[in-house]
Amino acid sequence: MAGEEGQGGTVVTPSAEFPPLAEEELATLRGIGARWRAGGRRGELPVDPTLGRYRRRPPGRFGRLAPIELFKVEEPDELVATEPANLPGSRWGRAVTRLRRTLFGPPLSSAAVLYERMRKLVALPVLSSDLLSSVAYGPEAMLSVLVLAGSGSLGLSLPLAAVLVVLMVAVGVSYRQTIRAYPHGAGSYVVAGDNLGTGAGLAAAAGLIVDYVLTVSVSVAAGVHAVTSALPGLAWATVPLGVLVIAVLLAGNLRGVRTAGNIFVVPTYAFVLAVVAVLVVGWLRAAGRGFAPVPPPAVPAAEGLGLLLVLRAFASGAVSMTGIEAVSNAVPAFRPPEWRNARTTLGWMVALLVLLFAGLTVLIHLDGLVPRPGETMLSQLGRVTFPTGPWYALLQVATTLILLLAANTAFNGFPRLLFFMARSDHAPRRFLHMGDRLAFSNGMVALAVAATVVFVAFDGRTEALIPLYAVGVFLAFTLSQAGMVVHWRRRRGAGWRRRAAVNAVGATLSGLVLVTAALAKFTQGAWLVVLAVPLLVLLFARVHRHYATLHRALALHPPGAGPAPTAPAEVPGVPAEGEELPQQVRHLVVVPVARLNRASLRALAYAASLGQPTLAVHIAPEEGEADRFRQQWAAWGDQVRLETIVSPYRAVIGPLAHYLEALHASRAELTLTVIVPEVVLRRRWHRPLHSRAEQRLRSALRALPGVVVTSVPVHIAE
Structure with a gap:
């Protein structure tokens, strides 16, 4: 993995989709250019390429659509589209x-x-919605496991919460150090890959991808559950409501970073204020009774209290930390100075997380609440805290909104992760592309589709999705923090031992949660994640292998590394690369002709105008038709050499493709340019009335090396 991923990166712009050439390739390119100049000078163009004569009003059909200048001349030989009006x-x-x-x-x-870009007050709700919203179901997930051992075991929630708070602080401080070390943005994928190797980076990426997909599914499921807790009559519509919410989230994020931020600011801050109000009122009520805990209702034990159950509860509560890595991925989305604003925002996020998680866990214990089906624990706490007035309804509305919009964090992190992976050729390069609104729209669409599939497959049930949740994210946490330990040991700057120790603590605690979650929840569904991670790593490796093969085939090779010269003329020190020089190309133009009409004659005329050797080919179903066609050809004057092929089984595309392949094999240095006459129909419903043989021929010839296919269209007005 390239080191530039972490340290040498710059602001992410649309230009990232078009990486520059290496110095060796530039040197080779200059040599090839010298060969071009040796082959002759370029001629004058028959038109003005600057469109200067049309600058006042563009010609043709675009003129009526856009009464503006479509282009302006910015520099010599450069046009700039004034706006996307076409x-x-x-x-x-x-x-x-x-x-x-x-x-x-x-x-x-x-x-x-x-x-x-986002300022800190906007970035906080945009990037923390997942992290902060998890307190709505994190404590409940922990208590739901403890209560299996009976209500007497619920007291263990306090020491478990204390350990989780230590874990939150350790991981939060560790990621603050990651932002400082990688000021241009680096999540677990980049950090682990830079310091532990490509395999570790891909494993971290796989874990994060699973986590982001589950973040959307779980957040939406929890939000819909909050709705159905308040309105039980809507329980039947759980799946349709969830799919609709994912679609709305996708649309909001496709509008761009700033617009999405403005959409999600109010719900996040409203949720924080609502929960803080619950904590303030609840703790004041508890203080009135001297902080004496209310005895919980008796719940019979379903299984014994053992170490495995406690570990399962701890791993379930750890889902409250998902989303803590979002800021380190999104550093380039902040306003300058990016890294400093990102660190500040992450500090606020961790402080709020600790306050809300610890406060809610202790308050639930003081009020003697236990998990029960049909109503979330936060809803129960709201009813106890606000028995009258509109405050309970406001809490539920804020909780529902934050849970539904918590998936927004994944819509920020997932596309950026795929961007980094695509830049290293471990993901499809289409994920480098920025959409109309300067958002990574392809990654957002991929996330929405994957999350919808998971949500529907699990019927939108939060309890079924939670067991899958912790493994992937804590795998990424562990590898990222271990990578930072290696990073500080390599750099050995001032205070490196202290920084390495902080990251080592984060790696150790995250690793413990990872092992605990994988073992304790394996039979509950975590096996799916354990299986998915290595499969994703293999997929990423195959993608990289394909791009490596593509690069070797298309790269400009330095002297001595390219293929053998195919032309006698050579420039010293520069390899002659086959068919990269005009004087190396040897043409044969082939025109398939089914019948002599206006379309085929236009294709023949176009072929002859190129001034290259031209051959016409006709496929006949029987000898009699071949004789008739040769007579018609003679009547035309036999202007081009004709070759007829009799196909007694009436196949056309196969015999023609095999014939062209044989032609090329007999003279491998030839470039066969196949010119196909094509009828262009104006109305879509006319297309089924035609065989569209030219499209099938183009598809068949695309796989043949040394064959170029072009079309000569004839437009039908009706």
Whole structure:
């Protein structure tokens, strides 16, 4: 994994999709350019490429769609589109484009990426919604396991909560150090890959991917559960409501970072204020009775209290920490100075998490509440704290909103993780692309689809999804913090031992939670995550292998590393690479002709105009038809050499493809340019009336090396 992932990165811009050439490739490129110049000078163009004569009003059909300048001349030999006004030509295409603009907003200029940043007060709710919302179900998840041993075991929630608070602080401080060491943004994937090797980085990425998908599924499931707790009559609509919420989250995030931030600010702060109000009123009521705990209702034990049950409870409570790594992934999304604002925001997040988690756990213990089906523990706590007035309803509304919108953290982290992976060729390169609103839209869509599949597969049940939750994220935590220990040992700057010790504590505690969660929850569904992680690692490795093969095939090789020269002329020190120089290309133009009509004659005329050797090929189903076609060809004047092939089984595409392959095999240095006449139909419903053989031929020839396929269209007006 490239070291530039962590330290040498810059602000993420749309240009990241187009990496620069290496110095060796640039040197090779200069040599190839010298060969081009030796082969002849480029001629003058028959048109003005700057479109200078059309700057006042663009010609053609675009003029009526956009009465503005489509282009302006920024520099010599450079045009700049003034705005994306070129709507698709069809009525349906224009309608779809207008709908997209309405839902997601107008496209943003690439230069606007510098302004699509978040200030700390916006970044806090955007990046902490997952972390803070988890306190709505984290304490309940822990107590739901303890209560299996009877109500007498619920007292263990306090020491377990204390250990979890230590873990939260340790991991939070560790990630603050990660932000300082990787000021341009680096999550577990980059840190583990830089310091522990590519395999560790891919394992961390796999864990995070599973975690982000589950974050969306669990958050939406918990939010819908909060709705059905207050309105039990809606329980039947759990799955449709969840799918609708995921779609709304996707649409909101596709509108861009700033817009999404403005959407999610109010619900997050409302939830924090609502829970703080519960804590203040609840603790005042507890103080009135001298902090004496209310005895919980008697619950019979379903299993014995043992170490395994306690560990399961601890691992279940640890889900309250999911999302703590989001800030380290999103450092480039902050306003300058990015790393300092990110560290500050992470500090606020951890402080709020500790306050809410510890406060709620202790208050639940003081009020003697126990988990029960059909109502969340936060809902129970709200009813006890606010028995009258509108405050309980406000708490439930705020809780529902934060749980439903907690998935927004994943919509920030998941696409950025795929961006880093795609930059290292471990994920499809389409995830490098920024959409119309300067958001990683492809990654967001992939997350929404995966989360919807998981949500529907588990019927939107929070209790079924929670056991899958901790393994992936704590795998990433552990590898990231272990990687930071190696990082500080390598750097050995001032205070490196203290920093390494902090990260070592975080790695140890995270590793303990990882092992505990994997073992204790294995039979409850965690085996799915244990299986998914190595499968994802294998998938990422295969993707990287494909891109490595592609790079070797397309790279400009340095002297001595390229293929053998195919042309006699050489420039000293520069390899002659096959068909990269105009003088190396040897043409044969082939025109498949089914019948002599306007389309085929236009294709033949186009082929002859190229001034290259041209061959026409006709596939006949029987000898008689072949004779008739040769007579028609003679009547035309036999202007181009014709070769007829009789196909007694009436196949056309297969015999023609095999014939072209044989032609190329007989003269491997030839480039076969196949010119296909194509009828372009205006109306979609006319297409089934035609065989579309040209498209099937193009598909068949695409796999043949040394064959170029082009079309000569004939447009039908009706």
